[in-house]
């Protein structure tokens with residue numbers, strides 16, 4: 001591989017343009033000439049044209065940017081670590097958590113507390129499971145360590161609450177059984193966002 | 208003129224009519240000025256691909272009511288070291304002069320109240336509160352006097368931003384006033400009268416008789432000066448937030464602040480009507496479109512133009528405004544007047 005290829009800094013398809021800025025005029029006459037030129041060149045009307053074009057785009061071509069936030073929400077990146085969710089098995093609808101306790105163990109702010117017992121089939125079941133969101137730092141370790149992809153970070157990012165300690169119970173975080181078909185698989189911590197390709201800029205390697 | 212005969216015959220009826228018209232102007236223009244703030248926010252928002260006010264009422268239409276409640280119920284604060292009397296008088300000057308200026312502006316064609324309306328049916332109504340014979344000078348003079356509002360407000364409030372705002376008021380006033388006068392002089396020479404009603408009559412010959420075709424330079428100069436007069440972008444130096452906090456209005460809040468803005472919007476409407484009457488054929492019928500619709504359309508266009516320009520253009524520095532007015536626009540205006548004079552003589 002030749003060095004040329006590394007030195008090629010012209011990456012991607014971004015449209016970088018160099019502005020053609022002329023030197024500012026020095027003499028009064030040159031200043032006047034510049035004003036006259038700019039006045040009659042109609043550049044001011046270009047500005048008017050741009051704004052009115054954007055207005056038409058917004059009103060008639062559906063390019064309005066406003067998101068009416070509490071009513072509409074933008075999708076959030078799968079890498080975002082928001083309020084936890086407990087997922088269910090798609091086949092049986094049973095919760096995925098096997099009560100292994102790894103999340104409780106790894107939680108660095110000690111905010112998960114859980115208890116388990118044997119049910120009538122001698123199968124382990126989760127009897128208590130709470131997360132204290134007043135302490136949780138949303139580090140994501142619990143989701144990362146979970147062997148069953150049971151505890152994950154969901155898309156709910158409004159975390160303000162009235163109390164400092166706001167506990168979330170297992171049932172609250174569990175996917176409601178009637179919404180099972182809507183359950184989203186968690187891409188996980190480190191997953192790329194859906195539009196990653198557009199966002200990535202190739203970095204020139206050789207300097 | 209019909210008005211003079213009416214005055215001659217029934218002085219008391221005319222006086223009542225003038226009072227009614229004055230109240231109507233006050234009511235309608237302050238309502239329209241309030242609505243103008245809504246329009247301004249909406250149009251600016253659309254031009255930036257935003258929605259603007261949306262939540263109070265359908266499409267945010269009741270936003271004005273919410274603003275009104277807010278302005279009226281805010282605590283009325285007079286700063287400690289301010290000159291209280293002048294501080295309180297200043298906003299009244301701005302609002303009052305803006306409305307007084309409107310008294311000599313004809314808005315609609317003269318009309319008769321339809322016969323089926325009980326008491327007033329059949330009365331002839333000239334749509335101008337007072338057709339004073341110095342019409343246009345009176346309007347411009349009143350609007351110029353309105354600048355005492357920002358000037359006194361800025362100086363009375365014991366605030367350095369206010370002082371800067373007041374100084375900028377003076378600069379702006381010194382800059383544009385000469386252009387307004389000189390640009391309007393050429394059409395005045397063509398009409399030979401200062402009454403706005405005469406201006407309208409002089410352009411009754413349809414589209415081609417509009418003065419904008421005879422006096423394009425004066426039209427553009429008048430628009431530029433009008434933008435400066437109403438303190439609109441690109442000449443919004445008096446209270447440009449990015450530079451002088453709020454300029455002359457820094458210490459104002461509540462309804463005192465609101466009065467400045469009612470005055471500003473009333474002035475925008477006045478300038479729009481003036482531009483329409485002096486240059487764009489006023490309230491003459493246009494083909495099959497009735498005159499009163501035409502003038503509403505024209506005023507709406509100029510109002511929209513002011514918002515449009517605000518969305519599109521950056522504003523100039525005070526020294527640039529002065530440079531522009533005295534070194535560029537004034538010579539052009541003078542040349543325009545001289546050329547018009549020569550053409551009239553020949």
Ligand code: SF4
Pocket residue numbers: 106107108109110111112131135136137138139140141142143
């Ligand atoms: S995100 Fe971190 S702090 Fe929060 S519960 Fe999971 S491990 Fe604990």
Ligand code: SF4
Pocket residue numbers: 096097098099100101102103104142145146147148149150151
């Ligand atoms: S790590 Fe996963 S499976 Fe284990 S207890 Fe926590 S949530 Fe349940």
